[in-house]
Amino acid sequence: MSETELQNAGARRVRYLAVFIGLAAAFVLLTVWNINSGSVHISVGDIARIIFLREGDDTQMGIVWKLRLPRIIAAAVLGGGLALSGFLMQTFFGNPIAGPFVLGISSGSKLFVAIVMIVALRFVSYISSWMMVVAAFAGALIAMGFVLLAARSIRQMSMLLVAGIMISYICSAITEFLITFARDSDIVNLHSWSQGSFSGTKWDDVRLFTVIILVCFAVVFLMSKPIGAYQMGEAYAQSMGVNVKRFRVVLILMSSLIAGCVTAFAGPISFVGIAVPHLIKMLLKTAKPLLVIPASFLGGAVFCLFCDYIARTAFSPVELSISTVTALFGAPVVIGMLIRRHGERG
Amino acid sequence: MGDYYFRTSDLAVGYGGRTLIRDIDVRLRAGEILTLIGPNGSGKSTILKTITKHLAAIRGDSFIADASVRGASYRDLSKKLAVVLTERIKGELLTCFDVVATGRYPYTNTLGLLSPEDRDKVREAMERVHAFELAERDFTAISDGQRQRVLLARAICQEPEIIVLDEPTSFLDIRHKLELLSILRSMAKERGITVIMSLHEIDLAQKISDKIMCVRGETISHFGTPDEIFREEIIGDLYDLENGSFNIAFGSVELPKPSGEPDTFVISGCGSGIPVFRRLQKEERPFYAGILYKNDIDYQIARCLAAGVVAEEPFRPIGDKAYTEALTLMKRCKSVIVAGVPIGDCNRRLADLIKEAETLGLTPEGGDVSLS
Numbered sequence: 001m002s003e004t005e006l007q008n009a010g011a012r013r014v015r016y017l018a019v020f021i022g023l024a025a026a027f028v029l030l031t032v033w034n035i036n037s038g039s040v041h042i043s044v045g046d047i048a049r050i051i052f053l054r055e056g057d058d059t060q061m062g063i064v065w066k067l068r069l070p071r072i073i074a075a076a077v078l079g080g081g082l083a084l085s086g087f088l089m090q091t092f093f094g095n096p097i098a099g100p101f102v103l104g105i106s107s108g109s110k111l112f113v114a115i116v117m118i119v120a121l122r123f124v125s126y127i128s129s130w131m132m133v134v135a136a137f138a139g140a141l142i143a144m145g146f147v148l149l150a151a152r153s154i155r156q157m158s159m160l161l162v163a164g165i166m167i168s169y170i171c172s173a174i175t176e177f178l179i180t181f182a183r184d185s186d187i188v189n190l191h192s193w194s195q196g197s198f199s200g201t202k203w204d205d206v207r208l209f210t211v212i213i214l215v216c217f218a219v220v221f222l223m224s225k226p227i228g229a230y231q232m233g234e235a236y237a238q239s240m241g242v243n244v245k246r247f248r249v250v251l252i253l254m255s256s257l258i259a260g261c262v263t264a265f266a267g268p269i270s271f272v273g274i275a276v277p278h279l280i281k282m283l284l285k286t287a288k289p290l291l292v293i294p295a296s297f298l299g300g301a302v303f304c305l306f307c308d309y310i311a312r313t314a315f316s317p318v319e320l321s322i323s324t325v326t327a328l329f330g331a332p333v334v335i336g337m338l339i340r341r342h343g344e345r346g
Numbered sequence: 347m348g349d350y351y352f353r354t355s356d357l358a359v360g361y362g363g364r365t366l367i368r369d370i371d372v373r374l375r376a377g378e379i380l381t382l383i384g385p386n387g388s389g390k391s392t393i394l395k396t397i398t399k400h401l402a403a404i405r406g407d408s409f410i411a412d413a414s415v416r417g418a419s420y421r422d423l424s425k426k427l428a429v430v431l432t433e434r435i436k437g438e439l440l441t442c443f444d445v446v447a448t449g450r451y452p453y454t455n456t457l458g459l460l461s462p463e464d465r466d467k468v469r470e471a472m473e474r475v476h477a478f479e480l481a482e483r484d485f486t487a488i489s490d491g492q493r494q495r496v497l498l499a500r501a502i503c504q505e506p507e508i509i510v511l512d513e514p515t516s517f518l519d520i521r522h523k524l525e526l527l528s529i530l531r532s533m534a535k536e537r538g539i540t541v542i543m544s545l546h547e548i549d550l551a552q553k554i555s556d557k558i559m560c561v562r563g564e565t566i567s568h569f570g571t572p573d574e575i576f577r578e579e580i581i582g583d584l585y586d587l588e589n590g591s592f593n594i595a596f597g598s599v600e601l602p603k604p605s606g607e608p609d610t611f612v613i614s615g616c617g618s619g620i621p622v623f624r625r626l627q628k629e630e631r632p633f634y635a636g637i638l639y640k641n642d643i644d645y646q647i648a649r650c651l652a653a654g655v656v657a658e659e660p661f662r663p664i665g666d667k668a669y670t671e672a673l674t675l676m677k678r679c680k681s682v683i684v685a686g687v688p689i690g691d692c693n694r695r696l697a698d699l700i701k702e703a704e705t706l707g708l709t710p711e712g713g714d715v716s717l718s
Binding site for chain 1: 419429436452457458459
């Protein structure tokens with residue numbers, strides 16, 4: 001290898017390392033910050049004692065273990081999942097502004113979860129988290145099915161997004177309709193959830209979604225190689241030996257499962273799926289899946305921890321819905337990206 | 347099928363179950379170059395896509411070293427066959443090195459990390475197409491010619507036995523066309539890589555290919571060596587050349603002859619007539635040319651452009667028949683152009699013809715008569 005090539009390779013490695021270290025540091029910082037702030041302030045020393053030694057005063061123990069910690073894990077894992085799901089959909093459609101929210105996948109999940117909650121609660125007294133996940137996954141797949149149908153006849157990428165947004169509106173309309181005619185006690189649950197929130201996460205839920213999302217993450221990470229090939233275009237991917245048909249099915253299933261799982265536990269959350277992978281690519285200056293997949297996951301976690309912190313504390317004791325905050329920070333990123341891309345072409 | 351490295355048998359191609367072209371039977375030895383020629387939309391790409399398994403064959407199959415393409419897994423196929431496609435590469439934030447490195451895909455580990463040997467092969471492939479200096483450049487920021495070379499390097503470092511290229515020379519200027527084709531040529535001859543491609547430039551196809559396939563209509567109209575295929579009627583039929591013609595000797599394409607009654611007679615020889623013929627053709631003045639030996643370079647172009655050519659067999663003195671014919675035609679004209687022709691023992695009678703023209707008062711316009 002020539003000297004300049006070595007230098008460039010070295011510079012690139014330093015950049016990758018810096019991004020990962022920066023994200024990890026932000027993650028730790030935001031986690032601590034999230035635990036110690038809120039209506040009850042807990043010092044860092046107390047936090048360490050409560051978490052690692054499991055000792056401290058009962059109220060603080062309760063707040064950390066029952067409220068803040070599960071919520072933080074939810075924000076981190078589900079946020080990472082959202083970014084991952086967004087990245088997969090962008091890869092699949094070859095479209096940088098595809099994502100679970102804009103394509104209506106989240107709304108499909110929301111609709112199915114709402115149906116299960118309202119209808120099933122009439123017959124059974126308790127709905128397990130598993131059922132929610134299954135319903136959300138089914139809803140995600142069905143919404144994805146409609147998007148794919150639209151994609152077959154619509155070649156233009158902006159029109160595909162319009163189709164997704166329409167699907168999203170239809171699903172939301174039906175969900176609203178169901179909520180309007182549901183019994184009051186159900187609505188209370190449904191309303192905050194349907195706006196998107198990490199609050200009220202239980203440890204049982206944490207276990208379930210952490211397992212699902214982390215397994216998905218591992219599978220996706222191991223798919224880095226074919227994803228990289230697929231980024232070059234279908235025909236080239238196939239000529240490199242990728243079984244494109246099978247690959248596409250797996251991609252759809254993984255992205256829908258992740259999006260559905262996130263929606264089942266936190267409701268629909270906007271813009272994380274688009275903004276985070278884009279920011280990560282800009283930081284890394286590469287689109288190589290081997291780097292972008294873990295960095296996006298970590299980035300999604302950091303982004304959602306940050307947004308959840310704002311949602312929780314900005315107008316305390318009133319809590320904002322998480323989507324309000326993610327949209328506030330995510331949408332400008334997306335707009336900036338669109339302007340940049342358009343500028344490049346024009 | 348013993349000797350043949352690549353063959354198709356009873357292959358039928360098309361889209362959505364509808365047959366476009368059938369009865370494709372091609373046989374190639376290792377290291378041969380097959381070029382598909384034919385008008386736009388004739389199905390060249392469809393055939394190529396079927397060979398590369400991007401499209402399912404409607405009937406029949408192709409065989410690489412006697413292994414069925416239809417039955418091969420994509421993974422196995424990728425170690426034998428590489429492609430250069432017309433569609434744009436979608437990837438973002440890729441350097442040219444990255445693009446070429448994707449050719450190593452079939453050989454890298456589960457995560458797709460490049461080994462030092464892989465890097466060497468990428469470098470080698472890029473040097474082979476004179477593109478290594480582009481390694482660090484953004485793939486979207488290079489010229490068309492550079493892009494085709496990088497894509498060819500990508501195909502080369504996939505270490506295929508056969509490369510399929512769909513119109514690799516489109517959008518390239520003449521220098522880059524020649525460069526690309528000579529790289530292909532040397533790869534085929536030195537490494538025994540079989541090349542199958544489509545070309546629009548039939549003149550280049552004639553010169554680079556070992557085999558030519560004419561694609562038009564429902565079947566392959568012709569398949570054979572360039573010598574067999576490059577005949578005026580075959581090429582004329584293939585492309586419906588009602589306007590203009592294809593010159594076999596030069597592989598050049600000529601615009602149609604000017605129509606109407608000729609009023610100019612051109613006397614030339616040894617290439618001096620070509621610029622005159624072209625000028626008259628551009629001015630849309632029909633003309634006669636003569637007396638030309640059939641091995642004269644002027645004769646080749648005159649045949650395509652002149653309303654009539656008076657010709658004589660090579661290396662013979664100009665006979666009475668040709669002389670009388672030339673004189674008759676000349677008398678119908680208003681002017682005679684003498685484009686400069688060396689006069690020797692055989693064609694002495696040309697000097698008589700020129701004198702005759704002066705006597706008739708058909709003042710020579712343009713060039714001098716060089717009597718030697």
